Amino acid sequence: MRIKPTTAFLVCITSYATASQPEFEKVYWDTVTKTGEFAGGNLMMPTQPKDGVAHRGLSNVETIISNGPSTNRIDLVFVGDGYMIADLNSYASHVNAAINAFFSIEPLQSYLPLFNVHRVDVISNESGVDNDPVDGINRDTAMDMGFWCSGIERLLCVDTSLAWSYANNVPSTDAILAVANSSMYGGAGYSWAEIGTFAGANSAATDVAIHEMGHSLANLADEYDYGGSTYYTGPERTERNASIYTASEMAANGTKWAAWLGENSWQWDGLVDTFEGAVYSQFDIYRPTNNSMMRALGRPFNQPSAESFILEMYNIVNPLDDYTPAGILDGTETVFVTVVEIGHPMQIQWFLEGTSLGIDGQASIALPSLNLPVGLHNLRVEVVDPTDWVRDEVARDATMKQTVIWAVQIMAPVCPADIDENGIVDVADLLTVIDSWGVCNGCAADLNGDNAVNVTDLLTLIDAWGSCP
DSSP: OOOOOOOOSSOEEEESSSSSSOSEEEEEEEEEOTTSBEEEEEEEEEOOOOOOOOOTTEEEEEEEEOOSOGGGSEEEEEEEESOOGGGHHHHHHHHHHHHHHHTTSTTTTTTGGGEEEEEEEEOOSSSSOBTSSSTTOOOOOSSOOBSOBTTBTTBOBOOHHHHHHHHTTSSOOSEEEEEESOOSOOEEEETTTTEEEEETTOTTHHHHHHHHHHHHTTOOOOOOOOSSOSBOOSOOOSSTTOBSSOHHHHHHHTOTTGGGTTOEEGGGTEEOSOEEEETTEEEEEEESSSOOTTTBTTOOOOHHHHHHHHHHHTTTOOSEEEEOOSSEEOSOOEEEEEEOOOSSOOEEEEEETTEEOSOTTOSEEEGGGGOOOSEEEEEEEEEEOOOTTOOOHHHIIIIIEEEEEEEEEEOOOSSTTOTTOSSEEOHHHHHHHHHTOEEOSSOTTOTTSSSEESHHHHHHHHHTOEEOO
16 A cells, blocks of 8 residues: 555645645645534645546446537546456446536536536556555555545545546546545545545445636636634735625625525525635635535536636637638638537627628638628627626636637739629720619729719729720
């Protein structure tokens, strides 16, 4: 058995270094009371590298959910520990149960299209994990998972470097869930390592992992009031679901969840107000709702927390999967955007020289249809997720909107009198001028661009008669 790093149960980590791998991180840990509420604290722990690739014991890599290119999706990878060959069917069942649990809670359910999900089958030499069911039992497993980390019975640790080395058999990985072959209650979450652990055969463990995803993916604070000082004396919290301000102060200043105050939806665990008690303290710190997944098992996320989830997802995923490359176009092209398909339509707006073209919702536009005059033009498209589950419009604009800009250079024709562009100014072009005679805004027969076809255009055509240079 390898010596496990010091860690803690249900982890949310804040880095204290600017390097890509900090030496130490602040770790928040949670455990669960008999009433289903969370309690916990925090400590410091060292990190481990993420860049290895392991093949020993690797049996299979399977993509379970494929919703788009890994370059623009959140790739969630399951790795299993303590599963022998005979246990792999059980492992697959444990993973499927976890997937069903994760994507049955909002906003993860509605935003499932932003995720790809993969399962890596790893064969261990022994079945089960360390210290299960009691401390002191060692098992030979691929990723050295075990309970009783740091003297905490329910803290289920994993060698994070080994977990990453197996997950790296998937082309792209954003987050890992390490599954222990155990029915014992326990779990952990490593936010810098982006790993959550749970016991595959324990029915409550997936709720704990969902809570941890609130920490690691959505950057949410714990909303329970146990384990710390009675009175909160720290500065304003950076997390969106905890604040030192009362409802009246939020409303006056427009801070934190001011836009959600007074909302009351069973889907999001009830009335949004300022309820005293959060971040391990009972007084002088507030949470948005009386209860939620960040406070107790089996609860939904509240609306400010759901908003934070969505904003953080869009820190990884862009609204567009593909588009005509930005650059200089000549006006003959059809430009397009391919939006990420979620449960509601993206908002698409097109602008020419900063003015709306009035064709919102279109995914493409043929440039010749714009009848652009000679010169340089600015074409812009803005694509944004308009969900009403986000009310912070500044954050929406910064995180959930993607803008693409093209320069369209329309060159003056070498032979403008050759209206039909057959290389010769002839009778066909003359007939076009005659047929277009009079007021003509932007038509090809208006050779001098004065919005009228008249004698001046006729003389220009006659002067250019014959083969074009």
